[in-house]
Amino acid sequence: AQSVSQHNHHVILSEAASLELGCNYSYGGTVNLFWYVQYPGQHLQLLLKYFSGDPLVKGIKGFEAEFIKSKFSFNLRKPSVQWSDTAEYFCAVNAPDKLIFGTGTRLQVFP
Amino acid sequence: SQTIHQWPATLVQPVGSPLSLECTVEGTSNPNLYWYRQAAGRGLQLLFYSVGIGQISSEVPQNLSASRPQDRQFILSSKKLLLSDSGFYLCAWNGWQGDEKLFFGSGTQLSVL
Numbered sequence A: 001a002q003s004v005s006q007h008n009h010h011v012i013l014s015e016a017a018s019l020e021l022g023c024n025y026s027y028g029g030t031v032n033l034f035w036y037v038q039y040p041g042q043h044l045q046l047l048l049k050y051f052s053g054d055p056l057v058k059g060i061k062g063f064e065a066e067f068i069k070s071k072f073s074f075n076l077r078k079p080s081v082q083w084s085d086t087a088e089y090f091c092a093v094n095a096p097d098k099l100i101f102g103t104g105t106r107l108q109v110f111p
Numbered sequence B: 001s002q003t004i005h006q007w008p009a010t011l012v013q014p015v016g017s018p019l020s021l022e023c024t025v026e027g028t029s030n031p032n033l034y035w036y037r038q039a040a041g042r043g044l045q046l047l048f049y050s051v052g053i054g055q056i057s058s059e060v061p062q063n064l065s066a067s068r069p070q071d072r073q074f075i076l077s078s079k080k081l082l083l084s085d086s087g088f089y090l091c092a093w094n095g096w097q098g099d100e101k102l103f104f105g106s107g108t109q110l111s112v113l
Helices: none
Strands: A003-005 A010-014 A019-021 A024-026 A032-038 A044-050 A056-058 A064-068 A073-078 A087-095 A098-101 A105-110 B003-007 B010-013 B019-026 B032-039 B043-052 B055-058 B065-070 B073-078 B087-094 B108-112
Touching: A003 A087, A003 A098, A010 A019, A019 A105, A024 A073, A032 A064, A032 A073, A044 A056, A044 A064, A044 A073, A073 A087, A098 B043, B003 B087, B010 B019, B019 B032, B019 B087, B019 B108, B032 B073, B043 B065, B043 B073, B055 B065, B073 B087
Parallel strands: A010 A105, B010 B108
Antiparallel strands: A003 A024, A019 A073, A032 A044, A032 A087, A056 A064, A064 A073, A087 A098, A087 A105, B003 B019, B019 B073, B032 B043, B032 B087, B043 B055, B065 B073, B087 B108
């Protein structure tokens, strides 16, 4: 069965620190990959997505993710986080007809 | 433009009572529809999804059921709620038209007491 694993459940950083959130998936077919973000008190919104082409994907707010097919990974990165990046981050992979989410990573950024 | 409506926003129900959460989508046809639950410390969990009227796939065995009586209507139900059914329930849809972005409803916070 398809699954998505996010290894970091809770990450605490200071402003200006670099960020990398891990995401691994298990699915044998062609994948589309997503990172969603949920800011406190808000709904989920799309951060970035990978469908095909350049495996390094750039999203909003300075985030990027790299699809490494051989490692079944799609890690999220940001070179310098801000306090406003405090949120819950969800990795997701599409299998036919559905999206499977990881369990999420809570990011807390302190000024 | 497409919109998704989900209600109620909050619900407090006693254990053993029935449940009905409704979700409707406007501005699109034949969407894929989903029910997710976000429980504390668990992240998002896919409960049900539907690719068409009357077609329901269940992801986890549980106390809940789903129905799709119309193309753009998706209902989450339970005959008897359990304490463990408490959580934040999200309805979502996407259209699979080259952009599988998922659009979420505003959610229902369910507390079973």
